[in-house]
Amino acid sequence: xxxxxxxxxxxxxxxxxxxxxxxxxxxxxxxxxxxxxxxxxxxxxxxxxxxxxxxxxxxxxxxxxxxxxxxxxxxxxxxxxxxxxxxxxxxxxxxxxxxxxxxxxxxxxxxxxxxxxxxxxxxxxxxxxxxxxxxxxxxxxxxxxxxxxxxxxxxxxxxxxxxxxxxxxxxxxxxxxxxxxxxxxxxxxxxxxxxxxxxxxxxxxxxxxxxxxxxxxxxxxxxxxxxxxxxxxxxxxxxxxxxxxxxxxxxxxxxxxxxxxxxxxxxxxxxxxxxxxxxxxxxxxxxxxxxxxxxx
Amino acid sequence: xxxxxxxxxxxxxxxxxxxxxxxxxxxxxxxxxxxxxxxxxxxxxxxxxxxxxxxxxxxxxxxxxxxxxxxxxxxxxxxxxxxxxxxxxxxxxxxxxxxxxxxxxxxxxxxxxxxxxxxxxxxxxxxxxxxxxxxxxxxxxxxxxxxxxxxxxxxxxxxxxxxxxxxxxxxxxxxxxxxxxxxxxxxxxxxxxxxxxxxxxxxxxxxxxxxxxxxxxxxxxxxxxxxxxxxxxxxxxxxxxxxxxxxxxxxxxxxxxxxxxxxxxxxxxxxxxxxxxxxxxxxxxxxxxxxxxxxxxxxxxxxxxxxxxxxxxxxxxxxxxxxxxxxxxxxxxxxxxxxxxxxxxxxxxxxxxxxxxxxxxxxxxxxxxxxxxx
Numbered sequence: 230x231x232x233x234x235x236x237x238x239x240x241x242x243x244x245x246x247x248x249x250x251x252x253x254x255x256x257x258x259x260x261x262x263x264x265x266x267x268x269x270x271x272x273x274x275x276x277x278x279x280x281x282x283x284x285x286x287x288x289x290x291x292x293x294x295x296x297x298x299x300x301x302x303x304x305x306x307x308x309x310x311x312x313x314x315x316x317x318x319x320x321x322x323x324x325x326x327x328x329x330x331x332x333x334x335x336x337x338x339x340x341x342x343x344x345x346x347x348x349x350x351x352x353x354x355x356x357x358x359x360x361x362x363x364x365x366x367x368x369x370x371x372x373x374x375x376x377x378x379x380x381x382x383x384x385x386x387x388x389x390x391x392x393x394x395x396x397x398x399x400x401x402x403x404x405x406x407x408x409x410x411x412x413x414x415x416x417x418x419x420x421x422x423x424x425x426x427x428x429x430x431x432x433x434x435x436x437x438x439x440x441x442x443x444x445x446x447x448x449x450x451x452x453x454x455x456x457x458x459x460x461x462x463x464x465x466x467x468x469x470x471x472x473x474x475x476x477x478x479x480x481x482x483x484x485x486x487x488x489x490x491x492x493x494x495x496x497x498x499x500x501x502x503x504x505x506x507x508x509x510x511x512x513x514x515x516x517x518x519x520x521x522x523x524x525x
Numbered sequence: 526x527x528x529x530x531x532x533x534x535x536x537x538x539x540x541x542x543x544x545x546x547x548x549x550x551x552x553x554x555x556x557x558x559x560x561x562x563x564x565x566x567x568x569x570x571x572x573x574x575x576x577x578x579x580x581x582x583x584x585x586x587x588x589x590x591x592x593x594x595x596x597x598x599x600x601x602x603x604x605x606x607x608x609x610x611x612x613x614x615x616x617x618x619x620x621x622x623x624x625x626x627x628x629x630x631x632x633x634x635x636x637x638x639x640x641x642x643x644x645x646x647x648x649x650x651x652x653x654x655x656x657x658x659x660x661x662x663x664x665x666x667x668x669x670x671x672x673x674x675x676x677x678x679x680x681x682x683x684x685x686x687x688x689x690x691x692x693x694x695x696x697x698x699x700x701x702x703x704x705x706x707x708x709x710x711x712x713x714x715x716x717x718x719x720x721x722x723x724x725x726x727x728x729x730x731x732x733x734x735x736x737x738x739x740x741x742x743x744x745x746x747x748x749x750x751x752x753x754x755x756x757x758x759x760x761x762x763x764x765x766x767x768x769x770x771x772x773x774x775x776x777x778x779x780x781x782x783x784x785x786x787x788x789x790x791x792x793x794x795x796x797x798x799x800x801x802x803x804x805x806x807x808x809x810x811x812x813x814x815x816x817x818x819x820x821x822x823x824x825x826x827x828x829x830x831x832x833x834x835x836x837x838x839x840x841x842x843x844x845x846x847x848x849x850x851x852x853x854x855x856x857x858x859x860x861x862x863x864x865x866x867x868x869x870x871x872x873x874x875x876x877x878x879x880x881x882x883x884x885x886x887x888x889x890x891x892x893x894x895x896x897x898x899x
Contacts, residue, residue: 424591425624427611429638429689439637443628523671 325407390472414448575746819894
């Protein structure tokens with residue numbers, strides 16, 4: 230009985246906060262748009278009994294999903310989101326790995342401070358930090374003024390409202406999610422492994438590729454998923470830092486909901502997005518599980 | 526045919542494999558190795574023995590190339606090692622933690638060093654199989670390090686360090702993590718493998734029994750210096766100082782003043798007690814402070830006064846430690862000195878003659894102990 234309760238708690242949580250909302254969104258995605266409040270049809274009328282139930286279900290259809298395939302805006306937005314998420318995950322890895330490596334190699338008394346510095350940005354609002362980047366990247370922004378002062382450039386660079394600004398924003402925002410799992414993998418590594426590799430004929434560099442990288446593989450995989458999964462659906466960064474050319478599914482979703490007030494199509498977009506995300510989430514879970522098994 | 530005794534250190538024509546020349550190593554203001562000069566010969570099983578912090582690990586890490594001497598030179602096979610990084614040395618090390626690569630199988634761990642040499646696949650495979658057979662690991666070749674026992678991991682580490690057929694193998698506390706029974710078995714296995722491969726072994730240990738068992742020569746170290754280098758038997762029976770006598774095994778030390786009489790030296794050590802007669806080859810000045818060291822197993826204990834003993838003293842039993850195979854008696858002399866005497870329990874169920882508080886005689890011959898200056 231106690232075991233049942235213990236298992237029931239997380240499942241109740243999942244049902245209440247994931248399954249029920251998902252069913253609601255799914256239902257809306259199968260409905261038709263209507264000028265009403267709420268702006269979709271049909272509504273479930275339980276007072277009509279069995280007849281109400283059957284008429285409700287017969288009114289549901291996959292029309293909205295079909296609609297998504299007719300307009301190439303949607304699949305282009307999905308593809309471009311995937312591409313932006315993939316590119317920025319790789320960039321975050323390239324920036325994050327050296328930082329995590331340096332942190333793990335730092336003197337033990339410095340590590341808590343460095344860890345603190347990585348987590349520190351979370352203490353201010355995410356929105357404020359993205360707005361701050363607008364101040365840095367705009368034509369009259371700090372970066373351009375600095376480069377002009379240095380004399381590296383003669384006229385300001387256009388960075389804000391381009392994909393470059395989006396990449397900068399994503400890398401900046403999600404960097405801690407990349408650094409922390411890699412750092413924890415590297416920190417656990419025994420230094421004598423590197424000495425053993427050198428002793429057996431490796432140069433420093435090949436010891437890094439043959440020992441350090443494979444041993445931090447799980448950290449790299451975890452970090453990549455932690456960046457990739459939220460980036461696909463990212464809305465705030467592309468809408469604040471990106472331009473009209475930045476096509477991301479999060480932005481499309483927002484426009485369907487709030488500009489077009491087409492809740493059913495917006496819901497269909499969300500359901501597809503979720504289906505796309507299920508694959509990497511399952512892969513992520515499997516990686517975590519494998520790691521736990523390996524650690525025994 | 527005469528039995529050849531392995532003792533290259535006594536042969537002036539023999540060229541040493543390893544030469545330490547006035548090597549000093551400092552970490553900040555701490556001196557780990559203090560002006561050390563030592564030769565180690567080919568095919569030796571050389572043990573560095575000492576308490577933690579005595580510099581034995583630093584010496585080994587300098588041989589592997591992980592540390593550089595602050596001053597002085599190290600030669601391996603006549604070549605100065607100062608500028609040679611660890612990956613370019615014909616030296617392999619077996620790490621205390623074993624340092625097995627957790628992401629590689631036993632097979633790949635052993636092949637790791639061979640693959641770095643860029644050798645042919647078939648040659649690598651043959652060599653790995655040979656190492657697996659030598660260390661009796663063939664069955665476990667496909668397992669990962671976390672799927673095998675501590676003793677097996679230790680053998681993988683040994684196989685991996687031997688795979689490249691190094692001129693010199695360094696073993697850093699190799700058996701520290703094993704339990705006693707397994708450790709003893711492995712010690713003999715190590716000696717066996719050393720003999721089969723003909724590799725020079727340098728072993729670091731703080732376990733004197735281990736050093737005595739495996740080594741051809743033992744170097745006893747303290748505070749960055751080698752105090753004595755000798756064969757296990759010499760170290761035990763003829764220590765050159767109280768420090769060595771005390772570090773290796775159990776010992777009774779009686780300090781006093783020397784009184785040379787012909788080929789014998791008499792130690793005057795306490796008012797009203799008979800002087801201790803000992804034999805020595807070193808010259809002592811009359812009245813010089815000396816220390817008489819004698820092992821407990823060389824002290825006899827009896828209830829009646831022994832007739833023909835060079836030295837005999839009277840006391841009473843303070844404590845008895847029964848260890849199964851032997852018993853150690855702690856005998857307190859009237860002067861307050863406590864002398865340990867050991868007897869072998871050669872018979873089962875014999876009634877113990879001597880018990881606590883009994884007045885007893887302890888005795889030993891005039892060659893049983895050694896006389897030490899310091």
